[in-house]
């Protein structure tokens with residue numbers, strides 16, 4: 001498939017394309033000016049969106065889940081969808097964000113402790129929202145975490161999101177996916193996915209969040225595996241050794257034998273890899289990167305963990321009180337036309353019709369209530385986890401730093417200040433080495449554009465994502481805070 005910069009004439013009529021922001025496995029993203037709304041948007045062209053049933057389902061899921069979850073402040077908003085003249089490509093217009101977390105981590109010392117905490121807290125809010133609707137993101141990674149200059153987070157790329165609601169209908173005896181197919185986001189994949197477990201839980205997202213936090217703390221990917229086996233090896237050489245029951249609990253036929261055959265290397269535990277970080281940060285990573293999914297922190301537990309608790313505010317952490325699944329069955333793959341027709345219908349109507357199953361309100365987590373089963377217990381099977389194509393990915397980002405403040409900055413200031421007083425080791429912004437090296441895997445190669453590393457190159461970190469962006473302007477106290485960080 002050839003991805004070119006060509007854009008249909010009717011899109012050119014509506015948008016003024018300004019800059020190519022990135023190129024993913026599925027399409028190209030531009031910064032564009034919407035002539036009608038007079039807003040800057042991110043315009044994504046998905047190439048050959050209905051090439052085969054897997055890609056069609058991916059396109060369909062992306063649009064459907066974005067429509068449902070875009071109402072959350074930490075999920076990217078999909079403004080519009082457009083058909084292409086060739087009936088194969090599709091255009092999505094999103095709210096525009098200035099950077100993604102991959103760029104920012106790679107750049108080096110931009111993120112201070114308080115930013116990392118705030119980013120994690122917002123990610124937990126977004127995931128709490130998804131999980132409360134019984135939906136998994138399944139592709140959490142730094143390049144899908146978009147950021148603006150105020151350090152606000154918006155979660156993107158819902159192409160692999162999956163509803164757990166169709167659990168009951170799931171047919172028995174499905175063929176398991178080929179391990180070698182797990183290419184797209186291997187570095188953030190949980191052990192149970194790597195070991196092709198039959199069933200998985202919300203724990204898959206919690207694992208990825210642990211990898212993202214670790215990456216922010218050390219400035220490079222924690223487990224940059226070069227193959228599925230190498231990925232498992234790296235994980236097993238780092239995390240606490242699982243018990244037999246832990247291994248059995250993931251329900252993978254060959255997990256035990258794969259793990260047994262693995263060459264025994266001396267373990268390098270997380271606290272020796274993540275040095276110079278706050279104790280709470282290390283503790284959180286250790287509690288997320290746990291082999292047995294049911295033993296990982298749930299997202300509700302994360303929100304009250306000491307690492308992010310200073311940003312925790314139940315009024316800013318909404319949940320859904322119904323289960324979400326797309327208007328077409330999510331657990332089986334339909335034909336190309338089913339997805340395309342439904343999506344075109346939706347473009348005509350410009351809205352998604354979700355089926356909503358009311359479920360009990362999720363009680364806020366109480367640390368006293370240890371016996372309660374975490375919400376991450378919901379399970380489902382899956383055969384299509386990896387729908388990614390082999391990718392040649394290059395991305396560049398805009399370095400526009402324009403920003404605006406919202407009404408929440410006042411409370412944020414207080415929390416940022418309390419964060420400061422609680423930070424025992426101060427800033428550790430200099431510890432990363434910026435190693436975002438490309439890892440090859442046979443013919444499949446994951447590449448990041450060299451343009452990424454130029455992000456913010458001419459801009460002083462103080463202008464971008466500086467702690468003062470986290471707190472309200474014009475406040476005297478904030479000057480002291482700024483001096484210190």
Ligand SMILES: Nc1ncnc2c1ncn2[C@@H]1O[C@H](COP(=O)(O)OP(=O)(O)OP(=O)(O)O)[C@@H](O)[C@H]1O
Pocket residue numbers: 021022023024025026027029042044076094095096097098099100143144146156157159391393395396397
């Ligand atoms: N709303 C946005 N604002 C700014 N940049 C964006 C936006 N959406 C996406 N990007 C940039 O484009 C890149 C690719 O976007 P996206 O992840 O949606 O594409 P994809 O083809 O699905 O990628 P992947 O290969 O990760 O699956 C992102 O990593 C990000 O750098």
